[in-house]
Amino acid sequence: MTENAQRATSNFRVVAEYRLDEETADEVLDHLAQLAEASRKEPANLGYEYFRNVENPLHVTILETYIDEVGFEAHRTSLHFTSIGTDKILPLLTDRIVRTYSDEGDR
Numbered sequence: 001m002t003e004n005a006q007r008a009t010s011n012f013r014v015v016a017e018y019r020l021d022e023e024t025a026d027e028v029l030d031h032l033a034q035l036a037e038a039s040r041k042e043p044a045n046l047g048y049e050y051f052r053n054v055e056n057p058l059h060v061t062i063l064e065t066y067i068d069e070v071g072f073e074a075h076r077t078s079l080h081f082t083s084i085g086t087d088k089i090l091p092l093l094t095d096r097i098v099r100t101y102s103d104e105g106d107r
Contacts, residue, residue, distance in 0.1 A: 011046060011103045012072050016019040019095035025058060031088045032060070038080035039064070044071020058094075069102065 020028050032050055039048045046065040048103040066072040075081055090096065 006086075011105075012066045012069045013101040013103065014062070014066070014072060015099045015101070016062040016064070017095075017097045018060040018093050019060065020058040020060060020100065021092060021094050022058060022093040028089055028092050029060070031084050032062075035080060035084045038078075038084070039075060042071070042075055042078065044068070044074055072100070088103075 018028070018032075023031070036048045036050060041046055044067040046067060048062070048064050050060055050062040053061070063074070064075075066075065
């Protein structure tokens with residue numbers, strides 16, 4: 001299977017939900033913008049978007065798509081994830097939920 005065919009039929013998706021503290025929300029969003037920009041440049045990344053809840057602006061949902069689980073693991077061990085995500089964002093959150101989903105293209 002070619003890489004393009006694999007990209008079209010097999011994806012690994014991540015849905016992360018962040019709960020922000022009102023006092024540090026803007027700081028987290030600034031860091032998240034930096035993390036998103038760097039993550040979108042990863043070879044296995046097919047998409048990285050985040051959204052602030054309209055009814056509760058302290059709730060942010062992140063939608064990520066990778067070629068496969070290996071690509072997601074590469075993201076989690078990348079310098080930008082550890083230096084921005086782990087070191088700067090995570091300590092400022094009040095809560096975080098991360099769910100992963102696999103789509104093998106067999107529907």
